[in-house]
Amino acid sequence: MLKNYIKIAWKVLLRRPFYTFITLFGITFTLTILMVIASFVDHLIGNHYPEVYRDRSVYISRVKQQDSLRQSTRISPLTFQFLNQYAASLKSADKVGIVNMFNQANAYSNGQRIKLGVKYANPEFWEVARFDFLEGKPFNEAHIRNRDNVVVISDKLRGQYFGGNGPATGKTIEIDNERFRVIGVVKGVPSTRPMTSGDAYFPYTVSKSNYEKQGYIGSFVVLATAKTRAGRKAIEEEYAEIIRRIPKPLEDDGMRVYHMESEALPYLESWLSNFVEEDGVPKFYSALFLLALVILLLPTINLVNLNISRIVERSSEISIRKAFGAPSSTILWQFVVENMFIALVGGVIALAFTLVVLTMINQSGWIPNAVLVINFPVFLVSILLCLLFGFISGVYPAWRMSRMPVADALRAG
Amino acid sequence: MIKLTAIEKVYRTSTIETLALDNINLEIPKGEFVSIMGPSGCGKSTLLNVMGLLDNPSKGAVEIDGMEISRYSDKKLARLRNQKIGFIFQSFHLINDLSVLDNVEIPLLYRTSTGRSRRELAKEALEKVGLSNRMKHFPSQLSGGQKQRVAIARAIVGKPEIILADEPTGNLDSVMGAEILNILLQLNQEGATIAMVTHDEQMARKTNRLIRLFDGRQVS
Ligand SMILES: Nc1ncnc2c1ncn2[C@@H]1O[C@H](COP(=O)(O)OP(=O)(O)O)[C@@H](O)[C@H]1O
Numbered sequence: 348m349l350k351n352y353i354k355i356a357w358k359v360l361l362r363r364p365f366y367t368f369i370t371l372f373g374i375t376f377t378l379t380i381l382m383v384i385a386s387f388v389d390h391l392i393g394n395h396y397p398e399v400y401r402d403r404s405v406y407i408s409r410v411k412q413q414d415s416l417r418q419s420t421r422i423s424p425l426t427f428q429f430l431n432q433y434a435a436s437l438k439s440a441d442k443v444g445i446v447n448m449f450n451q452a453n454a455y456s457n458g459q460r461i462k463l464g465v466k467y468a469n470p471e472f473w474e475v476a477r478f479d480f481l482e483g484k485p486f487n488e489a490h491i492r493n494r495d496n497v498v499v500i501s502d503k504l505r506g507q508y509f510g511g512n513g514p515a516t517g518k519t520i521e522i523d524n525e526r527f528r529v530i531g532v533v534k535g536v537p538s539t540r541p542m543t544s545g546d547a548y549f550p551y552t553v554s555k556s557n558y559e560k561q562g563y564i565g566s567f568v569v570l571a572t573a574k575t576r577a578g579r580k581a582i583e584e585e586y587a588e589i590i591r592r593i594p595k596p597l598e599d600d601g602m603r604v605y606h607m608e609s610e611a612l613p614y615l616e617s618w619l620s621n622f623v624e625e626d627g628v629p630k631f632y633s634a635l636f637l638l639a640l641v642i643l644l645l646p647t648i649n650l651v652n653l654n655i656s657r658i659v660e661r662s663s664e665i666s667i668r669k670a671f672g673a674p675s676s677t678i679l680w681q682f683v684v685e686n687m688f689i690a691l692v693g694g695v696i697a698l699a700f701t702l703v704v705l706t707m708i709n710q711s712g713w714i715p716n717a718v719l720v721i722n723f724p725v726f727l728v729s730i731l732l733c734l735l736f737g738f739i740s741g742v743y744p745a746w747r748m749s750r751m752p753v754a755d756a757l758r759a760g
Numbered sequence: 761m762i763k764l765t766a767i768e769k770v771y772r773t774s775t776i777e778t779l780a781l782d783n784i785n786l787e788i789p790k791g792e793f794v795s796i797m798g799p800s801g802c803g804k805s806t807l808l809n810v811m812g813l814l815d816n817p818s819k820g821a822v823e824i825d826g827m828e829i830s831r832y833s834d835k836k837l838a839r840l841r842n843q844k845i846g847f848i849f850q851s852f853h854l855i856n857d858l859s860v861l862d863n864v865e866i867p868l869l870y871r872t873s874t875g876r877s878r879r880e881l882a883k884e885a886l887e888k889v890g891l892s893n894r895m896k897h898f899p900s901q902l903s904g905g906q907k908q909r910v911a912i913a914r915a916i917v918g919k920p921e922i923i924l925a926d927e928p929t930g931n932l933d934s935v936m937g938a939e940i941l942n943i944l945l946q947l948n949q950e951g952a953t954i955a956m957v958t959h960d961e962q963m964a965r966k967t968n969r970l971i972r973l974f975d976g977r978q979v980s
């Protein structure tokens with residue numbers, strides 16, 4: 348039966364090019380937009396280079412301090428000292444990377460200034476963030492112990508500073524008037540991943556890093572992996588306990604602090620906490636859902652409309668099918684399947700369009716180093732969206748069609 | 761066998777009430793070829809639709825092969841139509857999106873059958889109406905007479921006992937009309953029970969019995 352429905356749907360498509368074009372255009376356009384958005388969201392929050400363990404990681408990105416009346420509030424990343432002492436020793440964590448958020452430096456090549464995003468990190472940083480080393484190696488405990496002036500640079504900086512793609516390992520680079528030995532070159536990270544994106548990665552012991560600052564208000568964050576997804580909870584709780592145990596009030600960075608909050612959170616929550624105070628994740632998904640709904644609504648209404656107008660056109664077909672033995676439920680399913688099939692065809696075309704659009708975005712350099720992809724979950728969601736779309740836009744007209752009185756349509760001379 | 765007892769059909773709209781059928785009592789035994797005549801609007805199509813289970817009477821009982829169908833569900837009625845009744849209409853009602861062969865296969869889609877057996881039966885039915893060389897055509901590529909022959913093939917493909925034809929020759933010239941009648945007479949010879957609405961006295965005379973309607977009442 349299903350095969351027959353699809354066969355009929357296919358024939359209807361082929362025999363009505365104009366209707367087909369309008370329908371497919373609406374579906375394809377909508378789904379392409381949705382899939383590009385989905386891909387972008389996935390790019391922002393999914394497991395992607397080099398933060399491939401995001402789904403089993405927690406992030407400590409900020410501390411919030413308030414006075415006794417909660418009138419003045421400051422929010423900031425933390426000090427290396429605090430994180431190294433308390434976060435790095437979290438028992439429930441597998442690996443704990445510590446790295447600063449935003450720091451800039453300059454290098455000069457042939458009199459041209461190169462602005463750099465610089466990162467100061469502990470050696471475990473390289474284990475929670477899996478960088479591709481195009482050459483060389485990351486720094487390790489020995490470099491830290493010897494306070495070596497070494498650096499890992501991005502492929503982009505290698506090109507800008509040393510020219511070409513030739514090896515840079517072992518060469519010297521001067522950054523902010525200090526000389527460093529290049530020990531590795533990594534593939535660049537898009538700026539949309541602020542914890543790992545940078546041009547030069549130093550051991551935290553280099554002089555500029557400010558790693559010896561005491562207290563809480565600093566410039567460092569933590570990426571900590573758990574052994575499993577579920578293991579994140581334990582880290583969150585262990586860290587919460589540490590924060591709770593800190594005696595308050597305390598004196599920090601020129602402020603008397605009565606209330607202090609800092610949380611280890613999954614990436615999405617941690618990222619959203621920059622924008623919304625509470626319930627970031629449900630709000631985020633509600634917003635996405637609403638957006639998808641609005642985008643889907645217009646073409647759905649349009650399609651429902653087209654379908655209803657076709658009821659009249661196809662009333663003879665429906666009546667004939669009923670007269671020759673199709674129960675109303677079968678008619679209903681025929682039209683629902685027909686719609687879902689059309690939506691799926693639209694989905695396949697949209698998939699191709701999406702690939703083109705994503706390739707264009709990737710090549711435009713709009714987000715440096717970004718590689719937007721249609722990954723499996725995005726694809727799956729898209730297929731589901733197609734089916735849902737077909738279902739929604741098909742079911743009401745189909746219901747109307749199936750309930751149509753047969754006799755009248757067949758009587759007409 | 762079709763049996764109608766005290767059938768009444770009232771169409772109600774917000775403004776008017778039309779009594780389309782008024783106390784119709786009718787029995788068509790198995791194998792009979794009945795023609796129905798009467799002026800336009802007298803209720804012929806309504807009568808055929810009631811017999812064909814496409815429309816519920818407002819009052820009275822319809823029996824098909826001794827089964828009283830008034831309490832049948834939509835599904836059961838559909839099954840009964842599928843197995844016992846074939847329809848032919850004045851304006852053919854072929855599905856333009858489907859080829860001749862696919863059109864003829866329609867009644868078989870709603871029973872358990874394989875694609876291959878459907879194709880075989882459809883070809884057989886088309887041969888019977890002399891159209892086996894037009895299987896891949898679409899309705900728009902056929903003449904009126906050919907369309908009606910496709911419609912007949914569709915009506916007989918499921919081998920129903922009853923054929924209900926509502927002015928099957930109404931849109932055709934006399935030569936094609938005669939051809940169609942011959943096919944129906946042939947089918948009747950082979951055992952089909954047929955009720956046909958017509959305006960043509962000569963055609964009606966070739967059938968076993970003539971029923972005249974006037975204003976929803978049977979007058980002879
Ligand atoms: N759906 C309907 N609603 C209201 N009146 C109808 C409807 N269908 C048919 N009628 C009326 O019922 C009467 C019989 O119609 P019909 O059976 O089509 O006549 P015939 O086929 O003999 O020309 C006509 O007066 C027609 O206007």
Ligand SMILES: [Mg+2]
Binds near residue numbers: 758804805806
């Ligand atoms: Mg009529």
